[in-house]
Amino acid sequence: MPTQNLAYATKYDAEAESERPVALPSAPLVTLASNVSLQPPLTHRGSGPGLVLLLPPLPTEGSLEAQQPKGWKKPLDPPPQYKWAEEGYAVLEMVVARDAVGDASGAWDLKRTLAEGVQKLQELKECEGEHIGVVVYEPTILAEVLVLLPTYPALKVLVSYFPLPLPSPVPTMLHLAVSAEETTSCPSAKVYRYTNNSPFFPLPTYPGSYDPTSASVAHSRILEFFKRPSNLAGPIFDLEELWDLHTFYEFEDRSVAKTMGTMVAEPYVNHIPTMTGGIGRKALSEFYRDHFIFSNPSDTLNTLVSRTVGIDRVVDEFVMTLTHNQPVDWLIPGIPATGKALSVPMTAVVCIRGDRLYHEHISWDQATVLKQLGLLPTHVPFPHTVPAFAAQGTKLEVSLPVLGAETAVKLLDKDAVESNGLFGKQYGVRKA
Numbered sequence: 001m002p003t004q005n006l007a008y009a010t011k012y013d014a015e016a017e018s019e020r021p022v023a024l025p026s027a028p029l030v031t032l033a034s035n036v037s038l039q040p041p042l043t044h045r046g047s048g049p050g051l052v053l054l055l056p057p058l059p060t061e062g063s064l065e066a067q068q069p070k071g072w073k074k075p076l077d078p079p080p081q082y083k084w085a086e087e088g089y090a091v092l093e094m095v096v097a098r099d100a101v102g103d104a105s106g107a108w109d110l111k112r113t114l115a116e117g118v119q120k121l122q123e124l125k126e127c128e129g130e131h132i133g134v135v136v137y138e139p140t141i142l143a144e145v146l147v148l149l150p151t152y153p154a155l156k157v158l159v160s161y162f163p164l165p166l167p168s169p170v171p172t173m174l175h176l177a178v179s180a181e182e183t184t185s186c187p188s189a190k191v192y193r194y195t196n197n198s199p200f201f202p203l204p205t206y207p208g209s210y211d212p213t214s215a216s217v218a219h220s221r222i223l224e225f226f227k228r229p230s231n232l233a234g235p236i237f238d239l240e241e242l243w244d245l246h247t248f249y250e251f252e253d254r255s256v257a258k259t260m261g262t263m264v265a266e267p268y269v270n271h272i273p274t275m276t277g278g279i280g281r282k283a284l285s286e287f288y289r290d291h292f293i294f295s296n297p298s299d300t301l302n303t304l305v306s307r308t309v310g311i312d313r314v315v316d317e318f319v320m321t322l323t324h325n326q327p328v329d330w331l332i333p334g335i336p337a338t339g340k341a342l343s344v345p346m347t348a349v350v351c352i353r354g355d356r357l358y359h360e361h362i363s364w365d366q367a368t369v370l371k372q373l374g375l376l377p378t379h380v381p382f383p384h385t386v387p388a389f390a391a392q393g394t395k396l397e398v399s400l401p402v403l404g405a406e407t408a409v410k411l412l413d414k415d416a417v418e419s420n421g422l423f424g425k426q427y428g429v430r431k432a
Contacts, residue, residue: 009254012289018253022261024356027085027126035095036117039085040126043354048088049232050121050132052114052155053080054141055095059206065198067208075204076266076279077212080137086264087223088235088354090127092117096138110144118152131156131232135222137203157231159222161199164189173225175218177201192221216351224311237355240307243314246357251300256289263357270359273366276330291329297322305345305411316348319408320364324373332369340373343408367402376402382429395432 013019027040041048059065077083081093094117096110121127132154136142139162146166149155158172164186172189177199194201194217198209202218227234242262249258260267260281269277269284276291278284305317321343322328327336331344345368349361370376382398389396401422410417 009294011294012256016255018255019257022257024261024265030120030124032117032120033113035097036113037081037093038117038120038124039081039091039093040124041088041090041354042082042085043088043235043237043356045088045235045237045355047126047128048090048235049129049226050118050124050127050154051084051089051091051226052117052121052132052134053084053091053093054134054136054138054145055080055093055203056138056200057095057097059200059208063208065200065206065208069207072207075210075212076268077204077215078266079205080135080202083219083353086353086356088237089133089226090121090124092121096141110141111148114148114152118154122154129233130154133157133159133226133232135159137161137200139199157225159225161202161218171225171231173222175202175221190225192218194218220310220312227311235354237352239309239312239314239352242352242355242357243316243350247302250288250293251296251302254293256285256293259288259293260285264353267357268359270361271330272361272363274330274333276333277360287330295327295329297325297328299323303412312352314348314350314352316346316350317411318346318348319412320344320346321408332373335373335375338373341405342369342372343405344369344372345408345411365407367400368404368407371402371404376400379430381432386429389429389431396429397432398429399427401427 009016025042025044025046027042027046030038032038040046078086081091084091094113118132121132134145134149134155134157136145136159142160142162143165145158146164146168149158150169156170158168158170159175160172161175161177163174163176163180164172168186168189172186174189174191176191176193177196178193179197180193180199194211194214196209196211196214198206200206200209201211202215204210223234226232227236246259246262249255249262263284266280267284268279269287271277276287278287300320300322303319303321305319308315321341324332324338324340324342344364346362346364351358367376377400379397379399382396386396403422406417
C-alpha cells in the first residue's frame with residue numbers, strides 16, 4: 001500500500017509513456033475434439049499443475065437451469081476452464097454428452113476420452129508436476145470417474161459438486177447443494193454445503209442455478225485444497241506484492257494502463273458506501289481514468305493498520321487521510337471541494353486470481369466523512385413515539401450517533417480516545 005503521492009500526474013494523458021497498453025498473459029486454447037479442449041495457464045508464470053474438468057452440456061432450452069432470472073446479465077465470472085487457467089493451472093475440459101433421458105450418452109466413452117486427454121495434458125510443456133486434479137460438475141459420470149481413478153496414478157485429488165455413490169480412492173472435497181442427500185460413502189471427504197437448490201450453482205452458463213456468491217466461496221475452498229503440498233502443490237503467488245504493486249500504480253505512478261495491467265481480463269471494483277467503481281475491463285478502465293486515479297488529492301496518504309493474507313484474499317485495515325481541495329468523485333460524489341481535512345478508517349477486501357487482481361470491495365463509514373466535512377447536523381427530528389415524552393404534540397429530536405476524525409485516531413491508537421463516549425447524557429432523544 002502506498003504511503004503518499006510525491007510526483008504525480010494531475011490528468012489523464014493517452015499519449016503518455018505510462019499509458020501504453022499492458023499485455024495480459026495469453027495462451028491459445030487447444031481443441032482436441034468437439035467437446036474436449038486444453039487451456040494452458042493464463043498467468044505471467046506461464047506454467048502450472050494440471051486439472052481435468054468434467055462439465056455438463058449447456059442446459060436445454062426451457063429447463064429450469066436455462067431460465068434467466070429477472071434482471072439477468074451475463075456474469076463477469078468466466079467459465080471454469082478459463083477461471084482455473086487464470087489461477088495458473090493447465091486445464092483439460094471435457095464436456096459430457098447426455099442422451100434423451102439425461103444420462104451420459106452411450107456414444108460417450110469416458111475411459112478412452114479421459115486417457116487421451118490426460119496424455120495430452122501431461123505432454124503439454126506448460127503442465128508441470130506429476131499430480132493432476134479432477135473436478136466433476138456433471139453427476140451422470142461420477143460413479144465411473146470413481147472407478148477409473150485408481151487406473152490413472154497421476155489423478156491425485158477429486159472435487160465434486162455431487163454426493164459420492166462410491167468411496168473415493170483419493171483425497172476428496174465435496175461442495176453440495178442444500179437439496180443433496182447426505183453422503184456416507186466417503187467419510188474422509190471434506191464436505192461443504194451451500195444454500196442452493198441446484199448443484200450447478202458454480203456454472204455461469206446455467207442462469208437458473210448460478211449463484212456467484214456461493215461459487216466464489218467454493219472456489220476459494222477448492223483453491224486451498226489444490227495448493228496443499230500433499231495434493232497438487234498449486235502455484236503460490238505473493239499476494240501482498242501484487243496488491244502493493246496495484247496500489248502503487250493507482251496512487252503514486254498514476255497510470256490507468258499499468259493499474260489495469262495488474263488485473264484479470266474482466267475485473268471489478270465496488271466502493272460499497274457510494275456504489276462507485278466499475279464492472280468489467282472497459283467500465284473499470286473508464287472509472288479509473290475519469291473518477292479515481294486523477295481525483296485523489298496530492299496529499300492522499302494511506303496508513304496501514306493491519307493486513308490479513310488468505311489463500312486468494314488480502315484484507316487491509318487502513319486510514320486514508322487527504323485534504324478535500326478538489327472533487328473526489330469516488331468518495332464523495334457531487335460534493336465540491338471544501339478544503340476540509342479528512343481522516344477515514346477503511347477496509348479493503350481484495351480478491352486475487354493467480355497473479356492478478358479480480359476484484360476489490362472497499363468499505364468505510366460514510367457518516368464520518370460527511371461529519372468531517374460539516375455536512376451533517378448534530379441533531380435531526382425523531383418521528384417515533386418515546387414513552388418518556390408521551391405528551392401529545394411533543395416534538396422530538398435525536399443526536400446523531402456519528403463521530404468524526406476521532407474514529408481514525410482510535411483505530412490507529414486504541415487508547416487515544418475514550419471508549420463509549422456516545423453513551424453520555426448529551427446524546428439520545430430530547431425535546432426539540
